[in-house]
Amino acid sequence: MVWTTLQAALEIVLTLEAVLALFGGVVIGTLIGAIPGMTVTMGVALTLPFTFGMHPAVGILLLLGVYKGGVYGGSITAILIKTPGTPAASCTVLDGYPMSRNGEARKALDIALYASCFADFISNVSLILFAGVLASFALRFGPPEYFTLIVFSLTIIAGIAGDNMAKGMISAGIGLLLATMGLDLVYGTNRFVFGEVELMAGLNFIPVLIGLFALPEIINYYAKRFEERGDIQALAGGHATFAEFRRCFKSIFRGSVIGVVLGAIPGIGGAPSAFLSYSEAQRTSKNPENFGKGEIEGVAASEAGNNGTCGATLIPLLALGVPGDIVTAVILGAFMIHGLQPGPLLFEDNLDLIYSLFIGIMISSVFLFIVGKSAIRVFSRVALLPNQILFPVVLVLCVYGGYAVNNNLFDILVMMLIGLLGFAMLRGNIPAAPFLIAYVLGPLLEDNFRQSLLLSHGGLDIFVRNEICMIFWALTALALFLIVRRQRKLPKGAE
Amino acid sequence: MRAADFSDLTVGGATIAFACLALFVLVPLGVEDPGAIDILALGPAFWPSIVSTFMLLMGAVVGAQALRRLRAGRAAAETDGEDRRSLATALSEYALGRWLGALVLLAAFYALLEPLGMILASMLAMVALMVLGGERRPALLAILPIGLPFALFLFFRYAANVVIPLGVLDPWLA
Numbered sequence: 001m002v003w004t005t006l007q008a009a010l011e012i013v014l015t016l017e018a019v020l021a022l023f024g025g026v027v028i029g030t031l032i033g034a035i036p037g038m039t040v041t042m043g044v045a046l047t048l049p050f051t052f053g054m055h056p057a058v059g060i061l062l063l064l065g066v067y068k069g070g071v072y073g074g075s076i077t078a079i080l081i082k083t084p085g086t087p088a089a090s091c092t093v094l095d096g097y098p099m100s101r102n103g104e105a106r107k108a109l110d111i112a113l114y115a116s117c118f119a120d121f122i123s124n125v126s127l128i129l130f131a132g133v134l135a136s137f138a139l140r141f142g143p144p145e146y147f148t149l150i151v152f153s154l155t156i157i158a159g160i161a162g163d164n165m166a167k168g169m170i171s172a173g174i175g176l177l178l179a180t181m182g183l184d185l186v187y188g189t190n191r192f193v194f195g196e197v198e199l200m201a202g203l204n205f206i207p208v209l210i211g212l213f214a215l216p217e218i219i220n221y222y223a224k225r226f227e228e229r230g231d232i233q234a235l236a237g238g239h240a241t242f243a244e245f246r247r248c249f250k251s252i253f254r255g256s257v258i259g260v261v262l263g264a265i266p267g268i269g270g271a272p273s274a275f276l277s278y279s280e281a282q283r284t285s286k287n288p289e290n291f292g293k294g295e296i297e298g299v300a301a302s303e304a305g306n307n308g309t310c311g312a313t314l315i316p317l318l319a320l321g322v323p324g325d326i327v328t329a330v331i332l333g334a335f336m337i338h339g340l341q342p343g344p345l346l347f348e349d350n351l352d353l354i355y356s357l358f359i360g361i362m363i364s365s366v367f368l369f370i371v372g373k374s375a376i377r378v379f380s381r382v383a384l385l386p387n388q389i390l391f392p393v394v395l396v397l398c399v400y401g402g403y404a405v406n407n408n409l410f411d412i413l414v415m416m417l418i419g420l421l422g423f424a425m426l427r428g429n430i431p432a433a434p435f436l437i438a439y440v441l442g443p444l445l446e447d448n449f450r451q452s453l454l455l456s457h458g459g460l461d462i463f464v465r466n467e468i469c470m471i472f473w474a475l476t477a478l479a480l481f482l483i484v485r486r487q488r489k490l491p492k493g494a495e
Numbered sequence: 496m497r498a499a500d501f502s503d504l505t506v507g508g509a510t511i512a513f514a515c516l517a518l519f520v521l522v523p524l525g526v527e528d529p530g531a532i533d534i535l536a537l538g539p540a541f542w543p544s545i546v547s548t549f550m551l552l553m554g555a556v557v558g559a560q561a562l563r564r565l566r567a568g569r570a571a572a573e574t575d576g577e578d579r580r581s582l583a584t585a586l587s588e589y590a591l592g593r594w595l596g597a598l599v600l601l602a603a604f605y606a607l608l609e610p611l612g613m614i615l616a617s618m619l620a621m622v623a624l625m626v627l628g629g630e631r632r633p634a635l636l637a638i639l640p641i642g643l644p645f646a647l648f649l650f651f652r653y654a655a656n657v658v659i660p661l662g663v664l665d666p667w668l669a
Contacts, residue, residue, distance in 0.1 A: 053655035164503075166556040170510050173550035177517065177543060184539035187529035191539055194525060222597035222627065223590060388628025389635065392621045393643060399604070399617060400647045404657045409608055416605055428506040429499070446542050458534035 009355030013363070018058045022360055025065020026367045027375075032066065033073020033089075034379045035390065040070030041433075042217070044330045045209045046394070048337070049401035056338035057353050061360040063334055067327050068120060068310050068364050071270060072372060075112040075303055076379050080105060088270030088306040091278050095291060095298030102294045103237050106376075110240035111248060111296050113372040115303040119256035121365045123311030126260045127318075128358045131347075134319035138344040143451035144462045148472035150445045153322040155479040156266045157434040165483070168434045171425065175438030178203055179446075186450055198410045205333045205440075207402045207415035212436060214398050215419025216426045218391045223423075240296070248300035251281040255301045259308015264315045266324050270306045277305025311361060318342050318354065322441070326433045329440045337405075500561045507558025514551035518544065596627050612662025617644035 012018060025047070032043035047066050051059025074089030079096035092112060099108035141149070154172070161168020181192045182202030193199045245252075255277030262273040281301030282291040291298045313324030314331075321343030323329035335342050340350065347354055372379075402415040422432055456462035463469055526540040535541060600623050607616040621640035630636060648668070651657040661668050 050650070050655070052657070164557070164560075166553045166560065167506065169553040170506070170550060170557065173514075173546055173553060176546045177550070180543045180546070184527075184529075186537060187539055189527035189529045189539055190525075191527070191543065192521065192525040219594070219597060219601075222624075223594035386630070388625055388630040389639065391628065392624040393639070395601075395604075395624065396617045396621055396643055396647065399608075400613070400644075400651060400659075403613065403659070404651055404655060407658055409605075409660065412605060412608065416601060419601075428502055428509075430506060449542075450537055453534055453536055458536070 005351045006355055008352035009359055012055060012057045012352065012356040013061075013359045015058075017054070018061060018356075018360065019363075021054065021058045021062040022065045022364055023367050023371070025062040025067075026069040026364060026371050027065075029066035029069020029071075030073035030076075030368075030371055030375075030379055031069075033070035034076040035385055038390075038394075039213065040067060040074070041326050041330060042213045042394075043070050044327055045206070045213050046397050046401055048206060048209070048330065048334055049404040051334065051338070052404060056335075056340055057356040057360070059338060060331065060334060060357060061364075063331055064314075064357070064361060065364055065367070067331070068307075068368055069371065071307055071310055072113070072116045072120075072303075072368055073379065075116065075299075075306075076109065076376070079108045079112065079299070088274055088309075089302075090271060091274035091302035091306070092299055094278065094302070095293070095295045098292070098294035099296065099299065104294065104296075106237045107240045107244070107296065108299050109376055111244065111300045112303045113369065113376070114240065114245055115248070115252045115255065115300040116307040116372070117365055117369040118252050119259055119304040119306075119308035120310055120368060121362075122253075122256040123260050123263065123308045124358075124361045124365060125311075126264075127311040127314050127361065130264070131315050131319045131354075134315060135344040135347040138320050139348075140468065141344070143448040143455065144465055145468045145472070147445065147448040147452055148463060148469045148476070149320060149322060150441050150448065152472045152476045152479065153266050153316075154438070154441060154445070155476060155483070156323070156325070156437055158479065158483040161431055161434055164429070167428070167430045171430050171432065172434040172438035174421075175435035176442040176445075178208070179439050179442030185447060186454075198408070203414055203418075204405050204411050205337065206405045207411040208418050208439060209330060209333065209436065210398045210402050211415040211418030212422045212432050214394055215415065216422035216432070218395055218398075219419065219423040220426055221387055221391050244296055248297045250284075251277070251297050251301040252304040254280055255304025256308040259305050259310075260312045262305075263309030263312030263324060266316055266322060270309045270325075273309050274302040274306040277308075278302045314361075318346065318357070319344065321346075321444075323437065326436060329437050332440055500565050503557055503561035504565075507554050507556075507561060510550055510554025510557065514547050514554055517547040518551065522547065593627060597624065600624060600627065608662075609660060610662055612664050613659050614644045614648050614664055614668075615662060617647075 028047060029040065029043055032038045033040060043066050044063050047063060051062055054062070071088060074084055075092045075096065078084040078089040078092040079100055082093055082097040084090040084093055096108045096112065099105065157168055157172045158165065161171075179202070181199055183189070183193075183200055184191050190200065255274075258277045258280070259270075259273045262276070263270075278291075278298060278301045281297055282288045285291065285295075285297060287295065309325075313328045316322050316324045317328045317332055321332070321341060323332045332342060340346060340353070398415065399412055402412045403409065405411055425432055425435070452462050453459075464473065522540050522543050526543060529539065532538040600620060604616055604620040607619065611619070618640045621643065622636055625636055625640070648659050651659055
């Protein structure tokens, strides 16, 4: 049985289309990560419409390639121009940029690549080992268990809400409210349709996604009078040696494990993992005073912590159907668009697809190394791409992508309106990520809540019916307690 | 008044206004009543009402936080440290004309998608936005706006089987 499934998976992955998609995804992701102002989320969102004509596994692999490439690509600009391409790469700046200024840019980029690839590999192995186990456990879940799980998952919002929790909650509220548009699933009546046929199926995920993450940046670019860029350091110095890699190995391995553990917990993400890995490397280093001044181990530790989360964030996504971070929320949407619902049943009904993703994700680590090693000079030039060219290109990609979902111009209108909403949120310093998480999880939350009440004939005791529900309530309470404690520790006035 | 406090006060006020609109206008008018509902929580209006109430509370929290900071004379979190700016300075950094120009171009782009078709409208929008952004190199202004929309058309039309609206180009490209 396993061999037959494995054979079927290999037949999917070892095709020219799949290999090209994965390789292309890593290249695109690295390019996007290397461009200041472009985020991994934006990259995955813009790539998503290009997967429509593909086999679901091939399309998902393309997106995973973009994800992994993007996380690594963020380190290039962090090292060369002191501008992290992704939030998670902000820790890499601490020692990466000083190394560049000391004429060791190539060495910094090399060790960032080695640490990224190693951590990515460890993260992928953990995904393969743990996702199946978790999925088999999740087969016991019914609507109340899913409801409590999603309530717990919504605590992600606290992790990505930024400095002001209340603004993050407002963002989530907008997402939850917009997710209720369309036909009501229990009674079949209209909600917020107002006679518009196009709204009966609700707002399509992709126009909302693109409108929220790409358009506000474009509009904001045209609103700004001045554009600041950091000093660009030359790609100078020698390559990192094996001895230097060996010296950093302990920090790389520790960072990888930190990345896996924190990545598997919904809502933590790459940046905290990178900083924890960095601080642990500094704490255990023989030369802690060198950190922040161009210490190669600092670059290795932060990149390992950062990339170690990549595979692990897919564990809750594949096993439970809940996203581990904002990018996996987009990938969850991609699964749905291809007619698949991640979760335990995916392991029963589409095991060949799961295996093909596992195989592809392992290959992606190798591609990441090849792409990073062979084209680092090209990627370092990408940081110089002027915004007056970049943003019109992104806009046209948005419009084609937004249209291609349903062949419907109405979706472009939705995208543009959400873009304006996103711009207003950007100006009001309201984070967009909670909106998207809530928009994705909102319908699942409501459906499972109402299904549970239908089962119990209105009795609320169904939500504490067994130990699984109780564990998720306890985890939710624990997460909220930790969030409140963290908020109280913030300096006064920095809510 | 600090820029961030003013911004937070606006966010709080706008959220409260929107939540009230949702609670008292949008939910009663926009959610169809299915008739007799045995369990209140199963009704289609229950969830949107709960979310709207939650937003109302959060809007009040953001507004109250901003007011408290104003009373205490403290700057908002983001204006602390190196980013201490007055509202007037913050607004002067924004190019209102260019921003409005971009919004008009976006609206025109959408309006032209059907009559001109996606390829031609994209070409025009790209040129206009590149010029608005300050690009003046003729070669780039010619090659990129023609090449990209056409390449995307070829991909979506022939690789993804998406029917792209062609507008005036329909007789030649359909």
